[in-house]
Amino acid sequence: xxxxxxxxxxxxxxxxxxxxxxxxxxxxxxxxxxxxxxxxxxxxxxxxxxxxxxxxxxxxxxxxxxxxxxxxxxxxxxxxxxxxxxxxxxxxxxxxxxxxxxxxxxxxxxxxxxxxxxxxxxxxxxxxxxxxxxxxxxxxxxxxxxxxxxxxxxxxxxxxxxxxxxxxxxxxxxxxxxxxxxxxxxxxxxxxxxxxxxxxxxxxxxxxxxxxxxxxxxxxxxxxxxxxxxxxxxxxxxxxxxxxxxxxxxxxxxxxxxxx
Amino acid sequence: xxxxxxxxxxxxxxxxxxxxxxxxxxxxxxxxxxxxxxxxxxxxxxxxxxxxxxxxxxxxxxxxxxxxxxxxxxxxxxxxxxxxxxxxxxxxxxxxxxxxxxxxxxxxxxxxxxxxxxxxxxxxxxxxxxxxxxxxxxxxxxxxxxxxxxxxxxxxxxxxxxxxxxxxxxxxxxxxxxxxxxxxxxxxxxxxxxxxxxxxxxxxxxxxxxxxxxxxxxxxxxxxxxxxxxxxxxxxxxxxxxxxxxxxxxxxxxxxxxxxxxxxxxxxxxxxxxxxxxxxxxxxxxxxxxxxxxxxxxxxxxxxxxxxxxxxxxxxxxxxxxxxxxxxxxxxxxxxxxxxxxxxxxxx
Numbered sequence: 001x002x003x004x005x006x007x008x009x010x011x012x013x014x015x016x017x018x019x020x021x022x023x024x025x026x027x028x029x030x031x032x033x034x035x036x037x038x039x040x041x042x043x044x045x046x047x048x049x050x051x052x053x054x055x056x057x058x059x060x061x062x063x064x065x066x067x068x069x070x071x072x073x074x075x076x077x078x079x080x081x082x083x084x085x086x087x088x089x090x091x092x093x094x095x096x097x098x099x100x101x102x103x104x105x106x107x108x109x110x111x112x113x114x115x116x117x118x119x120x121x122x123x124x125x126x127x128x129x130x131x132x133x134x135x136x137x138x139x140x141x142x143x144x145x146x147x148x149x150x151x152x153x154x155x156x157x158x159x160x161x162x163x164x165x166x167x168x169x170x171x172x173x174x175x176x177x178x179x180x181x182x183x184x185x186x187x188x189x190x191x192x193x194x195x196x197x198x199x200x201x202x203x204x205x206x207x208x209x210x211x212x213x214x215x216x217x218x219x220x221x222x223x224x225x226x227x228x229x230x231x232x233x234x235x236x237x238x239x240x241x242x243x244x245x246x247x248x249x250x251x252x253x254x255x256x257x258x259x260x
Numbered sequence: 261x262x263x264x265x266x267x268x269x270x271x272x273x274x275x276x277x278x279x280x281x282x283x284x285x286x287x288x289x290x291x292x293x294x295x296x297x298x299x300x301x302x303x304x305x306x307x308x309x310x311x312x313x314x315x316x317x318x319x320x321x322x323x324x325x326x327x328x329x330x331x332x333x334x335x336x337x338x339x340x341x342x343x344x345x346x347x348x349x350x351x352x353x354x355x356x357x358x359x360x361x362x363x364x365x366x367x368x369x370x371x372x373x374x375x376x377x378x379x380x381x382x383x384x385x386x387x388x389x390x391x392x393x394x395x396x397x398x399x400x401x402x403x404x405x406x407x408x409x410x411x412x413x414x415x416x417x418x419x420x421x422x423x424x425x426x427x428x429x430x431x432x433x434x435x436x437x438x439x440x441x442x443x444x445x446x447x448x449x450x451x452x453x454x455x456x457x458x459x460x461x462x463x464x465x466x467x468x469x470x471x472x473x474x475x476x477x478x479x480x481x482x483x484x485x486x487x488x489x490x491x492x493x494x495x496x497x498x499x500x501x502x503x504x505x506x507x508x509x510x511x512x513x514x515x516x517x518x519x520x521x522x523x524x525x526x527x528x529x530x531x532x533x534x535x536x537x538x539x540x541x542x543x544x545x546x547x548x549x550x551x552x553x554x555x556x557x558x559x560x561x562x563x564x565x566x567x568x569x570x571x572x573x574x575x576x577x578x579x580x581x582x583x584x585x586x587x588x589x590x591x592x593x594x595x596x597x598x599x600x601x602x603x604x605x606x607x608x
Contacts, residue, residue, distance in 0.1 A: 039308075048315075093391050094392050094455075096389060096392050097387065098386055098389070099383075114386070116380035116381070116383035117375050118374075118375060118384070118394055120451075120455075122317065122318050123317050123452070123455040124454075124455055124456060125314075126314075126592070128314040128315045130315070131318070132318045137376040137380075214304070217595065218303050219308055220307055220311060220589065222592045222593055223593065223594055225592075228455045228456050231454045234464050235453045235468065236450055238465045238466070239443075239447060239449060241468075242471070243446050245472065246335065246338060246446075246472050247442065249476065249496060249500070250342045250476070250492075252499075253493070253499070254346040256492075256495065
C-alpha cells in the first residue's frame with residue numbers, strides 16, 4: 001500500500017460535521033458532553049483526546065458575489081481540522097515508551113496499550129492535537145483509521161464526507177490534486193484561497209494538508225510549526241555546560257577551603 | 261454564578277437591555293455589540309476566536325516537585341563524591357549520600373503518582389530513545405536511584421565493619437551516583453525546553469543552567485539546615501545564589517511577547533518571588549553572616565531556608581509559565597497584538 005494523506009478543502013465544506021460523527025462512531029470515542037462555546041456554529045472548539053476531527057467555523061463579512069449578497073449577513077469559512085501526521089512528528093520523537101509509531105501508510109499511530117500517560121507528547125505537538133484523557137490517564141489522537149486502511153478502506157471521516165471536502169488517497173496524487181484545485185479556484189476568481197502544507201519548516205511536510213478560504217491562521221493553523229527535537233542540540237549543549245559549572249563550582253568549594 | 265451584578269457593571273448591563281429593546285423595535289434585528297464582535301472574531305489578526313493553539317502541559321503538581329527533589333538529589337550526590345575525594349568531612353559525605361538516596365526513592369514515587377499506576381512507569385523502560393529527553397531522563401533516574409541507594413548502604417557498611425572490597429565499591433557507586441546525578445539535575449531543563457511551548461523552547465539554553473544552579477543551592481541548603489557548617493557548603497550556596505541573582509535579573513530585563521508569562525500573571529509573580537528568595541535574599545543574609553560572627557549560624561540557616569523555598573518556587577513558576585504560554589495563540593500564530601487576554605490564574 002502506498003503512503004497516504006488527507007486533503008481537506010474548506011471551499012467544499014458545508015459544515016455538516018458528518019466527519020466528527022463518523023470518526024466518533026467508528027473509533028468508539030466517548031461522548032464528551034455539550035458545551036456552548038459561542039463561536040459561530042462550533043461547539044467542539046478544538047481537537048483533543050475525545051475529538052479527532054473538528055470542524056472550524058470562521059465568519060467573514062460578506063463580499064457581493066461571494067457567499068451571499070445580503071450585506072448584513074456574513075459568510076462562513078468551514079474547515080475540518082485533523083491530526084497532521086507530520087513527516088517529523090514531535091509526539092512520535094518525544095514518546096519514551098514507543099507507543100507512538102509510524103505506520104506503513106506514513107501516518108502516526110498511538111498504540112493505547114503501550115501508552116503510559118506521561119503526557120510528554122502533549123507538549124511536543126506544535127499543532128496542539130494529542131491530549132491526555134484526564135479521566136483514564138492515557139493520551140489519544142487521530143489513528144488515521146489505521147484499522148480501516150489495513151483493510152483497504154478510506155478513513156471514516158473521508159467515507160462519510162458528503163461533498164468530498166475530505167479527500168483521501170496517495171500523498172503524491174493528492175499533492176498534485178491540491179495544486180490543480182488551487183489553480184481552478186484561482187481561475188474561478190477565489191483570490192483568498194491558501195494551500196496549507198508546511199514543508200518549509202523542520203516538520204518537513206504533513207500527511208494532512210488543507211485548502212483554506214482566507215488566512216490559515218484564522219483556523220489556528222500555525223505558519224511555522226517546528227518539531228521540538230530541533231531544539232535538542234542547544235538543550236544538551238546547555239545541559240553539558242550546566243553540569244560542568246556544577247562540577248567546577250563544587251570542586252572549587254571543597255578544594256578552595258583546604259587552607260582553613 | 262446567580263448573583264446579580266452590582267455597581268457600574270449593573271448599570272452597563274441595564275443600558276444594554278434597553279438598547280436590545282430599541283433595536284428590536286426599530287429593526288426587528290439585534291446585531292452583535294461591537295466590542296463582542298471584535299474580541300471573538302476568527303481572523304488573521306485574532307487566530308481562531310483567540311482559542312489556544314497549543315495544548316496546556318497536563319502534568320500534575322508532582323512534576324515540579326519531582327524537578328525540585330531530583331535536582332537536589334543529583335546535586336547532593338555530587339557534593340558527596342567531591343567531599344569524599346577531597347577527604348573533607350566524613351559526616352557531611354554520609355548525609356549528602358543519604359540525601360541523594362532519599363531523593364532517589366521519592367522521585368520515582370512522584371512520577372508514578374503523576375502516571376496514575378506503578379506498572380505504567382515500567383513502560384518507560386521498554387525502549388531507550390536518545391532523541392526523547394523523557395526516555396533519557398527515565399533511564400537516568402533508574403540508574404541514579406539504584407546507585408544512590410547502593411552507595412548510601414555501602415557507606416554505612418564501610419563505617420561499621422571492615423569487609424574487603426566494600427570501600428572500593430562505595431567509591432565506585434559514589435562516582436556513578438554523582439555522574440548520573442549531574443544528568444538528573446540538568447536534563448529537566450532540556451525536557452521542558454525541547455517542547456512546542458514557546459516560553460520554554462525560547463529559554464532552552466538557560467533552563468538547564470537555571471535548574472542545575474537551583475538544585476545545587478537546594479542540596480547545600482538542606483545539608484546546612486541538617487547542621488553542617490562546612491565552609492565548602494557556604495561557598496557553593498554563595499556561588500549558586502550569585503548565579504540565581506544574575507539569571508533573575510536577566511529574566512526581568514527580557515521584554516518580548518514570548519516571555520510575558522515570566523513577568524506577568526501568577527507565573528510572573530512566582531518567578532519574581534522565586535528569583536528574590538533564591539538570589540539576592542540568601543546572598544545578603546550570607547554576606548551579613550560574614551560580617552557578624554555572632555549571628556552567623558542563624559543567618560546561614562535563614563539563607564538556607566529562603567533558598568529552599570525559592571528553588572521549589574522556581575520549578576513551579578517555570579511550569580506555570582508554560583501553562584500561560586500554551587494558552588496564548590499569538591506566538592505560535594505570529595499574530596500582531598492584541599488577541600484575547602490570557603487567563604492563567606488557576607492553580608493546577
